[in-house]
Amino acid sequence: MAKTEVAAGVDIGGTNTVLGLVDREGRVHLDLAIPTHPQEGPAAFVTRLNSAIAEMVERPAAQCALKGVGIGAPNANYYRGTVESPPNLGWKGVVNVVEMVRRQHNVPIAITNDANAAALGEMIFGAAKGMKDFIVITLGTGLGSGIVCNGSLVYGADGFAGEIGHTIVDPEGRQCGCGRKGCLETYASATGICRTVFELLCNARAESVLRDIRPSELTAKMIADAARNGDAVAREAFESTGRILGLKLADSSAYTSPEAILLFGGLAQAGALLFEPTRRHMEASLLNIFRGKVKLLPSGLEEGNIAVLGASALIWNELLKR
Numbered sequence: 278m279a280k281t282e283v284a285a286g287v288d289i290g291g292t293n294t295v296l297g298l299v300d301r302e303g304r305v306h307l308d309l310a311i312p313t314h315p316q317e318g319p320a321a322f323v324t325r326l327n328s329a330i331a332e333m334v335e336r337p338a339a340q341c342a343l344k345g346v347g348i349g350a351p352n353a354n355y356y357r358g359t360v361e362s363p364p365n366l367g368w369k370g371v372v373n374v375v376e377m378v379r380r381q382h383n384v385p386i387a388i389t390n391d392a393n394a395a396a397l398g399e400m401i402f403g404a405a406k407g408m409k410d411f412i413v414i415t416l417g418t419g420l421g422s423g424i425v426c427n428g429s430l431v432y433g434a435d436g437f438a439g440e441i442g443h444t445i446v447d448p449e450g451r452q453c454g455c456g457r458k459g460c461l462e463t464y465a466s467a468t469g470i471c472r473t474v475f476e477l478l479c480n481a482r483a484e485s486v487l488r489d490i491r492p493s494e495l496t497a498k499m500i501a502d503a504a505r506n507g508d509a510v511a512r513e514a515f516e517s518t519g520r521i522l523g524l525k526l527a528d529s530s531a532y533t534s535p536e537a538i539l540l541f542g543g544l545a546q547a548g549a550l551l552f553e554p555t556r557r558h559m560e561a562s563l564l565n566i567f568r569g570k571v572k573l574l575p576s577g578l579e580e581g582n583i584a585v586l587g588a589s590a591l592i593w594n595e596l597l598k599r
Contacts, residue, residue, distance in 0.1 A: 280340050280341055280342040281300055281306065281340060281341050281342065282300065282301065282341075282342050282344050283298040283299055283300050283306060283334075283341045283342065283343060283344065283589075284298075284299055284343075284344050284345045284346070284347055284589040284591075284592035284593055285297070285298055285299075285330050285333070285334070285343060285345070285346045285347070285589065285592075286298075286299050286347050286349075286584070286585035286586060286587070286588035286589030286590075286591075286592075287326065287330075287346065287347065287348040287349065287585075287588050288348075288349045288350075288391060288394075288584030288585060288587075288588055289313065289348065289349065289350040289351070289360075289366070290313060290365075291313060291315060291351075291365035291366055292312070292313060293310045293311065293312055293313060294310065294311050294312075294313045294322075294326065295308065295309075295310045295584055295585055296308060296309055296310070296311070296326075296329055296330065296333065296585070297309075297582070297585035297586075297589065298333055298334065298341050298343075299585060299586060299589035299590075301593060302402075303401070303402035303586055305582055305585060305586070306341060307333050307336065307338075307341075308582075308585060309329065309333065311325060311326070311329050313366070315365075315366040315367050315368065316367065318368070319360075319368050319372040319374070319377070320377070323374060323377040323378060326378065327377075327378060327380075327381040327382065330343075330346060330378075330381075330382060331381065331382075343382065343384055344384060344385070344592065344596065345384045345385035345386065345387070345592035345595065345596065346378055346382055346384060346385075346386045346387075346592065347386075347387055347388075347394070347588040347589050347590065347591030347592040347595075348374060348375075348378070348386070348387070348388040348389075348588055348591075349388075349389060349390065349391040349393075349394035349395075349584060349587055349588040349591075350363065350374065350388060350389075350390065350391070351363040351364070351365055351366065351390060351391065352364070352390065353374075353388045353389050353390045354388075354435070354436035354437065355387065355388065355389045355393070355430075355432050355436050356432065356435070356436040357371075357373070357436060358373055358374065358375030358376060358386070358387075358388055359371045359372060359373050359374065359375070359388075360372045360374050360388070364454065374388055375387065375388050385592060385595055385596070387591045387592060387595055388591075389430070389432075389591055390421065390423075391415065391421060391584065391587070392413060392414075392415045392421030392422050392423040392439070393423040393430050393432075393439065394423070394584070394587035394588045394590065394591055395413050395415055395421075395423055395541065395576075395578075395583055395584075395587040396411075396412075396413040396423025396424070396425055396430060396587075397423070397430065397587055397590040397591055397594050398578055398583060398586040398587030398588075398589075398590045399411070399413055399539055399576065399577060399578065399587075400425060400428075400590070400594075401590040401593055401594060402577075402578060402586050402590060403539075403576060403577030403578040403586075404537075404539055404574050404575070404576060404577030404578075405425070405537065405539060405577070406577070408425070408536050408537060409425070409426075409427055409428040409536075410425060410426055410427065410533060410534065410535050410536050411425050411535045411536055411537045411538065411539065412424050412425070412441075412526075412529060412533065412535050412537075412538045412539070413425075413538075413539045413541070413576075414441065414522075414526070414538060414539065414540050414541075414542075415541060415542045416465065416466055416467065416540060416541070416542035416543065416544035416545050416551075417466065417467055417542040417543050417544070418466060418467055418468055419442055419454070419462040419466050419468070420441065420442030420461055420462035420465055420466045420469075421442055422439050422440065422441035422442060422529075423439060424438070424439045424441075424529075424533060424535075426533050431533075441461065441525065441529055442460060442461050442462035442465075442466070443455055443457070443460045443461070443462065444460070444461050444525060444528070445457070445458075445459045445460060445461075446459050446460070446461050446463075446464055446521055446524075446525065447459035450463065450464075451463035451464065451469075451472060461521070461522070461525050464517075464518065464521045464522075465518055465521055465522040465525070465544075466544060467496070467497040467542070467543045467544045469518065470497055470500055470514050470515070470518050470544060471492075471495045471496070471497065471500070473514045473517050473518060474487055474495065474500055474510060474511070474514045475492060475495075477510050477513055477514060477517075478510060481510070483509050483510055484509075485503070485508050485509065485510035485511065486503050486506075486508055487499070487500065487503055487508065487510055487511060497543055497544045497547065498543070498546070500514055500515075500547075501515075501546070501547040501550055504547075504550050505550070512550075515547065515550045515551055515554060516554045518544075518551065518554070518555075519551060519552075519553070519554025519555040519556075519557070519558055520554060520558045522551075522555045522558075522559075523554065523555045523556065523557065523558025523559035523560075523561070523562060524558060524559070524562045526538055526555070526559045526571075526573075527558075527559045527560075527562035527563045527564075527567075528562075530559075530563060530564075530567050530571050531563075531564055531567065534567065534570075535571060536570075536571070536572065537571065537572040537573070537574050538559075538571060538572070538573050538574070539574045539575070539576055539577075540552070540555075540573065540574070540575060540576070541575065541576030541578070541580070541583065545575060545576070546580070548575075552573060552575070555573060556573045559571070559573065
């Protein structure tokens with residue numbers, strides 16, 4: 278029996294690393310998670326990662342032939358094959374992850390950041406299939422972005438292009454983890470909307486079920502649930518978030534003239550609560566030559582598989598280019 282050709286998709290997170298074997302049609306044949314244990318250092322981690330990939334491929338039930346390994350990681354540099362001082366891993370300096378993985382797996386290896394991987398996943402398997410110009414925005418703890426122009430990811434001169442989350446909303450605004458103030462991700466993200474709720478509650482006496490929730494326990498889902506039940510503060514928080522996000526997406530559209538902008542991640546699961554104000558404010562802020570042309574769409578990938586599909590798409594895209 279012929280073996281199914283698969284790419285290993287790897288998503289490196291601060292707590293856990295998720296792996297999966299994905300075929301050319303986007304079907305996940307096997308997946309598993311291993312603890313990242315960043316305190317052990319990159320060498321120990323990659324040793325365990327290589328063993329996990331080999332173990333998956335060698336399972337008799339898998340019947341798979343490994344065509345490559347695609348890796349999504351924070352602060353990953355596609356050109357160099359490196360992860361560079363990732364804040365949530367604590368690794369110091371530049372770590373050549375691609376070289377370390379290649380020592381055990383003699384197949385194409387590629388790495389990029391998680392938002393770029395998501396953009397490739399949408400292009401190969403998801404809602405951007407058939408599109409050549411689009412932007413993917415990931416709305417989680419922060420705001421990541423992957424930009425595709427003329428069918429290719431935009432990496433820039435040094436491999437770090439596409440940081441829309443770190444464009445400035447207000448130079449005197451909220452403190453960002455990058456060290457600057459007023460970055461978009463401090464307003465438009467799961468943590469950003471929680472900060473907005475805290476500000477609204479401090480500046481007004483409106484009744485809200487959110488007043489009874491400790492700041493450390495508040496989540497974007499709680500805010501969405503409250504908004505669906507008519508909570509005025511929660512609804513105002515989504516309106517404010519949509520206004521800021523819509524404005525910056527209009528700015529981004531002026532650079533690349535995308536066919537569509539796709540939103541996914543925890544905050545995007547709020548659905549119309551986020552999409553409606555974002556679309557309205559984006560359309561109002563677009564340069565007139567772009568109005569009515571830029572679609573705002575949800576992800577076409579299953580939430581639980583996005584990271585693995587995106588990372589594997591990195592390899593399928595590399596093979597297509599060859």
